[in-house]
Amino acid sequence: MTSPSSSAHEARKAIAARLVDIRKTAGLRALEVAARCGWHKSKVSRLEHARTPPTDEDIRKWCLACDALDRVPELIAATRNADLLYVEWKHLQRAGIKGIQEQTVPLYERTGLFRVYCSNVVPGLLQTHGYAEALLCTINQFDGSPNDATEAAEARLRRSEVIRDGRHRFVLLVEETVLRYRIGPPAVMAGQLGYLLEVMSLPTVALGVIPFTAQRKMWPIETFMLFDVDRVQVETLSAEINITSSTEIELYVRAFDRLRHMAVYGPKARAAITAAVDTLG
Structure with a gap:
């Protein structure tokens, strides 16, 4: 049987893929997004490879940098859904x-x-x-x-x-x-x-x-x-x-x-x- 936690992992990978798509549609390199958001370049890499889940503010800055503010609501909703998929009891x-x-x-x-x-x-x-x-x-x-x-x-x-x-x-x-x-x-x-x-x-x-x-x-x-x-x-x-x-x-x-x-x-x-x-x- 597939690991039950894979749904959460796949959901976070899908969000990361959307961020990459938004950046590429805007014709920007990762370094340019980092500069516009005021981040270190490593943060963009972590977000795009789903190693770090984006916060609501991260999403707003990313979409603003890529002139895609209309994508903010769907991305925030998707992130919150992913957060609910796998939650440790110590947090709940x-x-x-x-x-x-x-x-x-x-x-x-x-x-x-x-x-x-x-x-x-x-x-x-x-x-x-x-x-x-x-x-x-x-x-x-x-x-x-x-x-x-x-x-x-x-x-x-x-x-x-x-x-x-x-x-x-x-x-x-x-x-x-x-x-x-x-x-x-x-x-x-x-x-x-x-x-x-x-x-x-x-x-x-x-x-x-x-x-x-x-x-x-x-x-x-x-x-x-x-x-x-x-x-x-x-x-x-x-x-x-x-x-x-x-x-x-x-x-x-x-x-x-x-x-x-x-x-x-x-x-x-x-x-x-x-x-x-x-x-x-």
Whole structure:
């Protein structure tokens, strides 16, 4: 599978190529652009080879130097989109985790079909407050970010209200191991597993469990979410990766379909969840 970060790299290369095209259309050499912008010549080289992402001010100066101010809005928009494709958690969580939950609300509200695969934790859309708070507190402690786990859990639950408004469809897959991992004390896990049994009855929700014993046609991979066919959001230990390249999205669609056909649903999924509850004593 293609590296998930390649979308960000390709987006930045495309922006650099646009800068080169603007310079050449203006009939200017790199040295001339550097002089007009008041930069060292090495900066132009870094921008044109995508080694340094341009700031908004860089773009304005470049376009002014090349008499192409009409290109400024599109380039700034493209740069900001590229910046969102691969963002390290340490940057996202500098002020805590609550803001991350809130800033994705518009994306959740406009998505018609959610396809979610989780190999490590219960999907955020299905988390109870206790489970979310325990998980987010662990993340706060590991990353050393401000501990706003309680407020972040509340924001996550508000974001998850889309699952009950009837305007969206959800196909959510979890590995059976997810049901057994102890995120929080037994009482928290019991409440979380009980909520999974409850939410399975919603007509717009299909919850599948991939059993321990499933014959693997797709190996367990990183947790990811498909928002319609527009974006894939992948969570790694170090970063949030947002994939918008159609070829990479297609890879995740194919992977999801294979995982979906390994899962059990309905009574068999309920039995797996109930068995997990029983292990809590």
